[in-house]
Amino acid sequence: MSLIKSVEVTPIAFRDPPLLNVYGIHEAWALRTIIEVHTEEGVYGLGESYGDQQTISQLKQVAPHLIGMDVFHLNAIRQKIEKVVTLPDPKSGLEIAPGTLGATTVPRIFSAYEVACLDVMGKLTGRPVCDLLGGKVRDEVDYSAYLFYKYERHGFTNDSWVDKWGEALTPEGIVAQAKKMIGEYGFQSIKLKAGVFEPLEEIKALKALREVFPELPLRIDPNGGWSVEMTKKLLPEFSEGLLQYLEDPAPGKVAMGEVSAVTDIPLATNMCVIGYFDVPEAIERDAVQVILSDHHYWGGLRATQELARLCKTWNIGLSMHSNSHLGISLMAMTHAAATIENLTYACDTHYPWQEEEVIKGGKIKFNNGAVVVPDKPGLGVELDREALAALAENYKNCGIRERNDVTEMQKYQLDWQGTVPRF
Amino acid sequence: MSLIKSVEVTPIAFRDPPLLNVYGIHEAWALRTIIEVHTEEGVYGLGESYGDQQTISQLKQVAPHLIGMDVFHLNAIRQKIEKVVTLPDPKSGLEIAPGTLGATTVPRIFSAYEVACLDVMGKLTGRPVCDLLGGKVRDEVDYSAYLFYKYERHGFTNDSWVDKWGEALTPEGIVAQAKKMIGEYGFQSIKLKAGVFEPLEEIKALKALREVFPELPLRIDPNGGWSVEMTKKLLPEFSEGLLQYLEDPAPGKVAMGEVSAVTDIPLATNMCVIGYFDVPEAIERDAVQVILSDHHYWGGLRATQELARLCKTWNIGLSMHSNSHLGISLMAMTHAAATIENLTYACDTHYPWQEEEVIKGGKIKFNNGAVVVPDKPGLGVELDREALAALAENYKNCGIRERNDVTEMQKYQLDWQGTVPRF
Numbered sequence: 001m002s003l004i005k006s007v008e009v010t011p012i013a014f015r016d017p018p019l020l021n022v023y024g025i026h027e028a029w030a031l032r033t034i035i036e037v038h039t040e041e042g043v044y045g046l047g048e049s050y051g052d053q054q055t056i057s058q059l060k061q062v063a064p065h066l067i068g069m070d071v072f073h074l075n076a077i078r079q080k081i082e083k084v085v086t087l088p089d090p091k092s093g094l095e096i097a098p099g100t101l102g103a104t105t106v107p108r109i110f111s112a113y114e115v116a117c118l119d120v121m122g123k124l125t126g127r128p129v130c131d132l133l134g135g136k137v138r139d140e141v142d143y144s145a146y147l148f149y150k151y152e153r154h155g156f157t158n159d160s161w162v163d164k165w166g167e168a169l170t171p172e173g174i175v176a177q178a179k180k181m182i183g184e185y186g187f188q189s190i191k192l193k194a195g196v197f198e199p200l201e202e203i204k205a206l207k208a209l210r211e212v213f214p215e216l217p218l219r220i221d222p223n224g225g226w227s228v229e230m231t232k233k234l235l236p237e238f239s240e241g242l243l244q245y246l247e248d249p250a251p252g253k254v255a256m257g258e259v260s261a262v263t264d265i266p267l268a269t270n271m272c273v274i275g276y277f278d279v280p281e282a283i284e285r286d287a288v289q290v291i292l293s294d295h296h297y298w299g300g301l302r303a304t305q306e307l308a309r310l311c312k313t314w315n316i317g318l319s320m321h322s323n324s325h326l327g328i329s330l331m332a333m334t335h336a337a338a339t340i341e342n343l344t345y346a347c348d349t350h351y352p353w354q355e356e357e358v359i360k361g362g363k364i365k366f367n368n369g370a371v372v373v374p375d376k377p378g379l380g381v382e383l384d385r386e387a388l389a390a391l392a393e394n395y396k397n398c399g400i401r402e403r404n405d406v407t408e409m410q411k412y413q414l415d416w417q418g419t420v421p422r423f
Numbered sequence: 424m425s426l427i428k429s430v431e432v433t434p435i436a437f438r439d440p441p442l443l444n445v446y447g448i449h450e451a452w453a454l455r456t457i458i459e460v461h462t463e464e465g466v467y468g469l470g471e472s473y474g475d476q477q478t479i480s481q482l483k484q485v486a487p488h489l490i491g492m493d494v495f496h497l498n499a500i501r502q503k504i505e506k507v508v509t510l511p512d513p514k515s516g517l518e519i520a521p522g523t524l525g526a527t528t529v530p531r532i533f534s535a536y537e538v539a540c541l542d543v544m545g546k547l548t549g550r551p552v553c554d555l556l557g558g559k560v561r562d563e564v565d566y567s568a569y570l571f572y573k574y575e576r577h578g579f580t581n582d583s584w585v586d587k588w589g590e591a592l593t594p595e596g597i598v599a600q601a602k603k604m605i606g607e608y609g610f611q612s613i614k615l616k617a618g619v620f621e622p623l624e625e626i627k628a629l630k631a632l633r634e635v636f637p638e639l640p641l642r643i644d645p646n647g648g649w650s651v652e653m654t655k656k657l658l659p660e661f662s663e664g665l666l667q668y669l670e671d672p673a674p675g676k677v678a679m680g681e682v683s684a685v686t687d688i689p690l691a692t693n694m695c696v697i698g699y700f701d702v703p704e705a706i707e708r709d710a711v712q713v714i715l716s717d718h719h720y721w722g723g724l725r726a727t728q729e730l731a732r733l734c735k736t737w738n739i740g741l742s743m744h745s746n747s748h749l750g751i752s753l754m755a756m757t758h759a760a761a762t763i764e765n766l767t768y769a770c771d772t773h774y775p776w777q778e779e780e781v782i783k784g785g786k787i788k789f790n791n792g793a794v795v796v797p798d799k800p801g802l803g804v805e806l807d808r809e810a811l812a813a814l815a816e817n818y819k820n821c822g823i824r825e826r827n828d829v830t831e832m833q834k835y836q837l838d839w840q841g842t843v844p845r846f
Contacts, residue, residue, distance in 0.1 A: 072550060073558030075762055125548045127495060132555075134725060135496030276736040283703075302557060305725075306732035313699040313733070339498055 002043070002071050002124055007063040007113075008036040011056050012391035013398040014356040016324055017163040018155070019148040022195030022225035023418040024409025028157045029398040030324035033059060034358055034388060037116040039071060045119030046383060048328035048358075049112035049296055051395070052402050054094070058085050058109050071117040071124075074302070078110045085109055096274075103277045107299030114300035115332045115379070122378030129335040129379050133301055136338035140370035142346035144219070145187035146322070147177050147209075148353075149196045156411045163355070171201075171208040178209055181352055187369035189217040189244065189346045195225025199423050203237045210242060217244035217346075224251030224271055227421040228258045235263050244345070245290050245317070248272070251420045257285030266290050270321035275299075276307075283314055290317035292348065296329070301336040308340040320347035327351075327359040330371065331379040338373040358391055360384045425466070425494050425547055430486040430536075431459040434479050435814035436821040437779040439747055440586040441578070442571040445618030445648035446841040447832025451580045452821040453747035456482060457781055457811060460539040462494060468542030469806060471751035471781075472535035472719055474818070475825050477517070481508050481532045494540040494547075497725070501533045508532055519697075526700045530722030537723035538755045538802070545801030552758040552802050556724055559761035563793035565769035567642070568610035569745070570600050570632075571776075572619045579834045586778070594628040598635050604775055605636070610792035612640040612667065612769040618648025622846050626660045633665060640667035640769075647674030647694055650844040651681045658686050667768070668713050668740070671695070674843045680708030689713050693744035697721075699730075706737055713740035715771065719752070724759040731763040743770035750774075750782040753794065754802040761796040781814055783807045 016030035031051025038044045049055055065084045069077055087101040088094045095101045115129075122129045130136045152167040168177045178190060190209055194202040199222070206220055220243065226234065231249040238246065245266040250259055253272045260267050268290035273282045274297060282288050291311055295304045311318045318340065320333055330351055337343050346369065357363050359381040364371060374380025406418035439453035454474025461467045472478055488507045492500055510524040511517045518524045538552075545552045553559045575590040591600045601613055613632055617625040622645070629643055643666065649657065654672040661669065668689040673682055676695045683690050691713035696705045697720060705711050714734055718727045734741045741763065743756055753774055760766050769792065780786050782804040787794060797803025829841035 070554075070558065072554040075557040075560045075764065079560060079764065131493075131495040134498040135493065137498045137502060276732070279736055280706075302728075303732070306729050309699070309726070309729035310733055310736070313702055341498065341502065 002120065003040045004037055004066050004069050004071060005040045006038045007066055008038070009056065009059045009063060010034045010388060010392050011051050011395045012358065012388065013051070013394040013400065014326070014354055014391055015161055015163070017165060017353055018151040018153065019193070019353065020150055020196045021148070021193055021405060022223040022420055022422055024405035024416060025412065026324070026405060027400055027403065027408045028154045029394065029400050030354070031395065031400060031403060032324070032326060033112070034328065034383070035059060035112045035116050036383065037071065037113065037120055039120055043120050043123050045071070045116040045123065046328045046379060046381065047112040047116035047119070048326060048332070049108070050323070054088060055108065058105065059112060061086060062109060066113065071120045074114055074117055077113060077117065078106070081110050081113070082106045100275070100277060103275050104297065107275060107303060108297050111296050111298070111300040111303070114302070115295070118301060119378040126377050128373070128375055128377065129301070129332070130338045130373055133305060133336065133339040136373050137341050138338055138373070140367070140372045141334045141337040142188060142370045143349045143351070143366065144189040144191050144346040144369070145178055145181045145185065146191050146193065146348055146350060146352070147174055147181070148193045149174070171205040174205040175208050175212050178213065182213070185352055185366040185369055187346070189219070189369070191219040191221060191247070191348060194220045195222030195420070195422060199226060199230060199234050200237070203234065206242060218242060219244050219247055219268070221247035222249055224248045224420045225422045226250055227423065228255045230421070230423050231259050232262060235265070238265055247292070253278070253282050253285055253287040256287040260286050260289070266317060268292055268317070268319065270294060279310065288316065290319055290345065292319050292321035294321040295332060295336055296323070301332060304336045305340060308342055312342045317345065318343045319345035322348040322350050324350045324354060326354060327357055327364050327381055328379065330364055331374070331381050334371045334373055335379065356387070356391060358384060358387050425543065426463045427460055427489050427492050427494060428463045429461045430489055431461070432479065432482045432486060433457045433811060433815050434474050434818045435781065435811065436474070436817040436823065437749070437777055437814055438584055438586070440588060440776055441574040441576065442616070442776065443573055443619045444571070444616055444828060445646040445843055445845055447828035447839060448835065449747070449828060450823055450826065450831045451577045452817065452823050453777070454818065454823060454826060455747070455749060456535070457751065457806070458482060458535045458539050459806065460494065460536065460543055462543055466543050466546050468494070468539040468546065469751045469802060469804065470535040470539035470542070471749060471755070472531070473746070477511060478531065481528065482535060484509060485532060489536065494543045497537055497540055500536060500540065501529070504533050504536070505529045523698070523700060526698050527720065530698060530726060531720050534719050534721070534723040534726070537725070538718070541724060542801040549800050551796070551798055551800065552724070552755070553761045553796055556728060556759065556762040559796050560764050561761055561796070563790070563795045564757045564760040565611060565793045566772045566774070566789065567612040567614050567769040567792070568601055568604045568608065569614050569616065569771055569773060569775070570597055570604070571616045572597070594631040597628040598631050601632055601636065608775055608789040608792055610769070612642070612792070614642040614644060614670070614771060616646075617643045618645035618843070618845060622649060622653060622657050623660070626657065629665060641665060642667050642670055642691070644670035645672055647671045647843040648845045649673055650846065651678045653844070653846050654682050655685060658688070661688055670715070676701070676705050676708055676710040679710040683709050683712070689740060691715055691740070691742065693717060702733065711739065713742055713768065715742050715744035717744040718755060718759055719746070724755060727759045728763060731765055735765045740768060741766045742768035745771040745773050747773045747777060749777060750780055750787050750804055751802065753787055754797070754804050757794045757796055758802065779810070779814060781807060781810050
C-alpha cells in the first residue's frame with residue numbers, strides 16, 4: 001500500500017508569445033496547473049494540466065477525496081473522481097453535446113492525477129513511467145516544429161518582455177522562424193498553424209517551407225477555419241505530396257467527412273474527435289484518418305494507449321496534440337508515446353515557445369527534434385520549488401483567469417469575432 | 424532491470440469429463456501448457472495457455488528470443504514475438520480469413536508470456552497483478568455455472584476414471600447438475616452449453632432451470648449450431664426475459680447480424696469476434712451486443728482492458744469466455760476482470776469440471792460463485808512442482824496431441840460430422 005497523504009494544486013502562469021490563430025491571438029501569459037501527489041512514505045509525484053478556473057476548482061475539489069487512496073489504484077481513483085467531481089452547469093456553454101459534460105470533465109481531471117500517481121509508482125518501483133505502461137518501443141520520441149504566425153511583441157501589456165522569435169507574418173517570416181526553430185531543436189517535421197490569413201497566402205508559406213526543407217513532412221492546421229467548399233477548392237494546392245496530413249481544415253465531423261470523401265490526403269483532428277464519445281460517428285463518417293491524441297483530455301496515459309488500440313483496429317493514424325505546456329507534460333507525453341507502436345507521426349509540442357520551466361535543470365533538451373525517454377524512476381523530472389513559487393506568483397499577478405484568444409484579438413481589432421469557418 | 428534468465432514450457436494433460444457440444448464430445452484428457460518465466464534475480468512467473476502442438480511449438484520457438492529481455496518491457500516482448508514466431512502455413516486451414524494468421528497467432532503466444540511477466544512484476548514490486556493494471560474496482564469476480572449435457576463416463580478409454588457429475592441428457596439431468604454445481608460453488612448465474620439436442624428440447628431444460636432458479640440470469644450457447652431461420656423461429660421461446668443473453672446462436676457475423684436485427688435479446692459471442700480484426704465488421708453489422716473476451720487469444724490482460732474500452736465506446740457488453748483450464752488461468756482472468764469497470768456479467772469458467780490442479784494448495788475456492796481477488800504479490804498462486812510433473816506425465820501418456828471433439832464423437836457415432844449449423 002502506498003497511500004496518498006496530501007495533494008497540492010498550484011496554478012501557475014508563464015510568458016506566452018503573441019501567437020496568431022483562427023480564434024485570435026495568445027495572451028501574454030499562459031495558464032497551467034501543477035499537481036503534486038504526496039504519499040505517506042514521503043514520495044511525491046507530478047502532474048500538469050490546464051490552468052482555467054474550471055479545471056483548477058475541479059482539481060481542488062476532488063483532492064481531499066483522494067487522501068488515503070493507494071496510488072496504484074488508478075481505476076478506483078478514476079471512479080472516485082467520477083463520483084465526486086462537480087460538473088459545470090449545462091447552461092454554462094461548456095457542454096459540447098448533450099451528456100458530454102461528464103465525458104469531458106472526468107478524463108481531464110483524472111488525467112492530471114493519473115500522471116502524478118504513475119510518477120509515484122515509478123519512484124516506488126525504481127522504474128520509469130513507460131515501464132508501468134508496458135515499456136518503451138523506441139528510445140526517443142519525435143516532435144515536430146510547430147510554426148505560428150506571430151507579432152514581434154504583445155501590443156497590450158504593461159511590461160517590456162519580448163520573445164526571442166521575432167515577427168512572422170509572411171512566407172519569408174515563417175521560413176525564418178522554421179530555420180531558427182529547426183536550428184535549435186533539430187525537428188524533422190513541420191506543422192504550420194493556419195487560419196490566420198487568406199488560405200492561399202498560408203499555402204504560399206507551406207510551399208516556401210517545402211523549397212527550403214524538401215525532405216521534411218509538412219502539416220497545416222487552420223483549426224476548422226475553412227469552409228468545406230473552400231477546403232475542396234484548396235485541395236489541388238496540396239498535390240504532389242505537399243502534406244503529410246491536413247489538420248482540421250473544416251469544423252466538425254460532418255464537414256470533415258465531406259472533405260475526406262473527395263481527397264486521399266489524410267485528415268487529422270484534435271477538434272472534432274476529443275473523446276471516446278466522438279469516435280463512433282467519426283468512424284461511421286470516415287471523417288478523420290489521423291487522431292491527435294492528448295492525454296490531458298483523453299483520460300491519461302493508459303487511456304491514450306487504449307485510443308492507440310482503437311486507432312490500430314480501424315487503421316486510423318495516431319499523433320499527439322499539444323497546448324502551451326511545460327516539462328512535466330512533455331515528459332508524460334514522451335513516456336506514453338514511447339510505448340505506443342502505432343504512434344508513428346512526430347508529436348506536436350508548443351514547448352519551444354515557452355522560456356520558463358518548473359522542473360529542476362531547466363528546459364528539456366531535444367536532439368534532432370526528439371526527446372530521449374528517461375530511464376530514471378517515474379517521469380524523470382523533479383520539481384524546482386523556487387521556479388514553482390515564481391510561476392505561482394505570476395499567476396496571482398497576471399490578471400488572466402481563462403485563456404481567451406478572441407478578446408485578446410479584439411484589443412487589436414475591435415470588430416474581431418473569432419468564429420469559424422473564417423474563409 | 425529484471426532480465427529473463429530462462430523459460431520453461433511444459434505441456435500437461437488433465438482429466439476432462441465427457442462433455443457434449445455441437446461439435447461432438449470432450450476427449451478424456453484436456454491439454455494445456457504451463458509457462459514459467461525465470462529472472463536473473465531468481466523470481467519466477469506463471470502463465471497458462473492452450474496445449475495443442477501448434478501453440479506448444481510456437482511457445483517453445485519464441486522462448487530463447489526472450490532471454491535477456493526485461494520482464495517490464497511487455498511491448499518489446501510482443502514485438503519480439505511478432506518478429507520471430509513462425510506462422511502456420513496458410514494451407515494449414517488455420518487461417519480464419521486472409522491475413523489473420525499473424526493476427527491470431529501473436530496475441531495467443533504473447534498472452535501466455537505477458538501473464539507470466541506480470542506475475543514476476545507483481546512479485547518484484549510486492550503488488551498483486553491487478554495493481555499493475557490500474558488496480559481492482561471490485562474485491563471479487565463473479566463466475567457463472569457452466570452446464571453441459573454429458574454422459575456418465577467416457578465410452579472409449581482404457582481406465583476406469585469417472586467424474587463426479589453423473590449423466591445429464593435431459594432437462595431433469597441438467598437441473599440436477601445445476602443444483603449440484605451451484606450447491607458447491609454458489610454461482611449466481613447459469614450458462615447452458617447447447618447445440619447438442621433439438622433446440623426445443625434444450626429450451627425445455629432452460630425453462631426447467633428458470634423454475635428451479637427463478638432469480639438467476641440464464642444464458643444458452645449452441646456454438647453457432649442453429650441456422651438463422653431456426654434461431655428466428657426460436658426467439659419467441661426466449662420471451663419474458665428468459666435469457667440474460669443469447670450466445671452464438673448462429674455462425675458468423677452475417678448470421679448474427681440477421682438475428683440481431685429482429686430481437687432485443689443481446690447476442691453474445693466468442694466465435695465471430697475473436698480478435699480486434701473482427702470488431703469493425705461486427706460493429707457495422709450490429710452483430711453482437713456482448714463480447715466474451717478471453718485474454719488467452721485477445722493478447723493478454725492489458726489487451727483485454729483495451730477491448731473493454733472499445734466495448735464501452737460502442738456500448739457493447741463485456742463478459743469472459745473460458746476453455747478447460749486450471750488455476751493459473753483462473754487467477755489471470757480474475758485479476759483482469761477485477762480491474763474492468765464495464766465487465767458487468769459473471770464470467771464463464773470450465774473450472775468446476777476439472778479435478779486436478781497445478782498450483783499449491785489445490786483447487787481455488789469460490790464463495791457465492793465468486794473468486795476473491797488475491798492481495799498477494801503477482802497472480803497469487805505458486806506452482807506445485809510435483810503436480811506439474813504428474814500432469815506432464817499425463818501429457819506424455821495420454822496420446823492426445825490436438826483437441827478434437829469431432830473425431831472423439833465419431834467413436835460413438837460413425838457418421839458424425841460436427842458441422843454447424845446443425846439445426
